[in-house]
Amino acid sequence: MRERVAYARGSAGLPRACALLVCGLFMYTTPAYAAPPLVLVVAADASDFVLAAGGTIAKMAEAGSAVYVIRVTNDEKDSWGLPPEETALRARAEADSAARALGVKEAISLGYRAAELADVSFSGIRDRLIFYIRHYKPSVMFIPNPYSEYDRVLDRYYTGAAAEDAFRVAALENFQLPHGDVGLAPHLTPELYYYAQPLDPRRKEPESTATFVPRPKSVDIASTLPKKLAAAAALKTSNESTARRLKARLDATGRRLPILDTVDESSIKRLAEINVRGLGTTEEFRYAGVEFRIPRKYR
Amino acid sequence: MYTVILLVSCVAAFGADALPLGKLPKGKVVMALQPHHDDHTTDYGMGGLIARFVDEGYEAYYVRASNDEKDGSHGYARNDMINLREAEEATRILGMKKVISLNWRNDYMGPVPLDELRAQLILLIRKYRPDVILGHNPWEHYQKNPDHRNVARAMAEAWWMAGYENVHPEHVKIGLQPHQASYLYLKARLDWGLGHTPNIAIELNESQVRRKQQAYQTHRNVYANPASARGVKAALARESLMVPEFEGLDDQEAAVRMEEWHMDWISRVRGKQAGVTFAEDYFFVDEFDHLPGLKAYLKENVSAK
Numbered sequence: 001m002r003e004r005v006a007y008a009r010g011s012a013g014l015p016r017a018c019a020l021l022v023c024g025l026f027m028y029t030t031p032a033y034a035a036p037p038l039v040l041v042v043a044a045d046a047s048d049f050v051l052a053a054g055g056t057i058a059k060m061a062e063a064g065s066a067v068y069v070i071r072v073t074n075d076e077k078d079s080w081g082l083p084p085e086e087t088a089l090r091a092r093a094e095a096d097s098a099a100r101a102l103g104v105k106e107a108i109s110l111g112y113r114a115a116e117l118a119d120v121s122f123s124g125i126r127d128r129l130i131f132y133i134r135h136y137k138p139s140v141m142f143i144p145n146p147y148s149e150y151d152r153v154l155d156r157y158y159t160g161a162a163a164e165d166a167f168r169v170a171a172l173e174n175f176q177l178p179h180g181d182v183g184l185a186p187h188l189t190p191e192l193y194y195y196a197q198p199l200d201p202r203r204k205e206p207e208s209t210a211t212f213v214p215r216p217k218s219v220d221i222a223s224t225l226p227k228k229l230a231a232a233a234a235l236k237t238s239n240e241s242t243a244r245r246l247k248a249r250l251d252a253t254g255r256r257l258p259i260l261d262t263v264d265e266s267s268i269k270r271l272a273e274i275n276v277r278g279l280g281t282t283e284e285f286r287y288a289g290v291e292f293r294i295p296r297k298y299r
Numbered sequence: 300m301y302t303v304i305l306l307v308s309c310v311a312a313f314g315a316d317a318l319p320l321g322k323l324p325k326g327k328v329v330m331a332l333q334p335h336h337d338d339h340t341t342d343y344g345m346g347g348l349i350a351r352f353v354d355e356g357y358e359a360y361y362v363r364a365s366n367d368e369k370d371g372s373h374g375y376a377r378n379d380m381i382n383l384r385e386a387e388e389a390t391r392i393l394g395m396k397k398v399i400s401l402n403w404r405n406d407y408m409g410p411v412p413l414d415e416l417r418a419q420l421i422l423l424i425r426k427y428r429p430d431v432i433l434g435h436n437p438w439e440h441y442q443k444n445p446d447h448r449n450v451a452r453a454m455a456e457a458w459w460m461a462g463y464e465n466v467h468p469e470h471v472k473i474g475l476q477p478h479q480a481s482y483l484y485l486k487a488r489l490d491w492g493l494g495h496t497p498n499i500a501i502e503l504n505e506s507q508v509r510r511k512q513q514a515y516q517t518h519r520n521v522y523a524n525p526a527s528a529r530g531v532k533a534a535l536a537r538e539s540l541m542v543p544e545f546e547g548l549d550d551q552e553a554a555v556r557m558e559e560w561h562m563d564w565i566s567r568v569r570g571k572q573a574g575v576t577f578a579e580d581y582f583f584v585d586e587f588d589h590l591p592g593l594k595a596y597l598k599e600n601v602s603a604k
């Protein structure tokens with residue numbers, strides 16, 4: 001049950017009930033389904049959203065969506081030969097330019113210390129995300145998939161779990177009462193994409209046929225691959241860390257990878273490019289659309 | 300042509316799900332990072348693999364994160380001491396060098412600060428510099444025991460973060476260098492839903508299975524209780540049945556024999572599934588599995604110097 005989506009006009013993917021509602025109300029003023037007006041991407045770190053969802057995000061931005069990224073951690077650990085403070089500063093600037101390369105309007109940094117989310121208050125992260133959801137009122141959210149397995153960067157798990165809950169309770173008026181006093185109204189985001197890099201061997205298997213389980217969805221990103229490549233290339237500090245660690249491992253075990261014989265700016269960039277190309281021109285998600293919240297009897 | 304026929308008959312014999320047999324990676328040190336005294340050898344794995352690593356020249360260390368105070372009927376303090384002693388004895392049978400006990404409170408690993416537990420694991424990884432880490436699968440579903448879930452999570456970050464200079468830089472002050480383990484073998488129950496799906500089988504020889512049996516039944520505080528044999532004997536006797544193999548054995552000996560059958564049986568079941576006599580199943584994480592976009596490229600382009 002995989003589905004290809006195109007961010008062009010047309011209501012083919014929408015469920016009947018919703019299509020009727022949308023068409024009935026806005027038929028003469030708005031196209032039935034254009035690019036989502038506002039897309040909110042929650043990310044644990046600078047690289048995950050680029051590698052797992054960058055092509056899709058760029059596609060939406062190209063089609064006219066205003067995209068915002070909230071990066072939960074500061075990426076302070078992922079560098080080679082730089083202290084955490086310096087790493088965090090560079091990662092912030094590089095996350096900004098990666099986001100720009102994808103057509104993102106703004107990348108916001110929450111600044112939690114990378115790889116130390118395990119003991120951070122879950123609801124603390126969630127509540128900050130609720131604030132942004134109510135402020136931006138997104139029509140689409142992207143969050144790290146907390147059910148994806150075998151990603152050793154658990155920040156993505158903690159962030160995904162908090163974001164999933166934020167997506168749910170941002171719509172409920174009994175969460176964060178003071179928001180009512182400052183004009184932030186409850187907001188229900190119609191579409192939710194769970195993203196993850198292909199580390200989970202079973203990521204394409206449907207988890208269940210039950211109604212309320214997000215289904216696999218693939219997005220063809222061939223057209224925006226150049227933007228994804230540019231975004232990945234912008235993450236210089238993290239790319240250098242990956243290249244140098246790989247080289248160190250190969251050296252320690254008496255092996256070589258010809259392009260890393262010399263580790264410099266160009267070989268680091270080349271390796272990052274090979275990585276993005278190796279991920280292919282399809283991005284796989286778990287997707288919960290509008291129909292996710294329409295009980296079966298009304299569909 | 301020959302190959303094709305062989306391949307087809309293999310698939311037919313073991314089913315499409317037959318796991319590939321794994322070779323052990325080259326290396327010197329293996330560490331098991333586990334919550335409890337007895338997690339080195341259970342029906343779902345590990346004792347045989349540890350014995351095989353030792354046979355292939357590895358030095359092996361066992362880290363017990365909890366104090367196991369709830370396992371046994373001797374009260375908290377005694378249980379802790381007995382279980383630690385039995386773990387030392389059992390891991391010695393497997394050929395391991397040392398048990399390192401972190402002594403966190405048993406079954407209270409839920410509220411334990413994971414960064415603190417992880418920091419201890421990172422310190423030990425930098426000290427002992429394992430090539431391989433064995434542990435519980437942190438992505439297992441339906442795990443009700445908080446110790447298993449949380450120690451596994453701390454391990455899932457510790458094994459690679461120990462290689463990052465920006466993680467606990469204070470360790471450099473005492474001469475410890477960053478070190479990342481390259482391979483992970485994860486185990487969990489196979490009958491607990493989707494979470495843990497093994498991708499590799501490790502073949503064991505007879506002697507490795509025997510050591511595993513012995514290591515298992517060494518944990519007398521929790522296994523091989525004479526009462527279990529007494530119960531089986533009594534239940535059979537009510538139907539005028541008996542187990543001939545129990546002839547001449549007292550209840551303790553019979554209970555030990557039962558645990559040995561258990562380990563032998565499960566090793567044969569896993570072996571049969573992989574087309575060998577004895578085996579254990581794992582989810583194996585290879586050295587470059589964290590780079591999904593580069594894996595195929597590295598396979599093709601990395602060569603010996």
Ligand SMILES: [Zn+2]
Binds near residue numbers: 334447
């Ligand atoms: Zn245990």
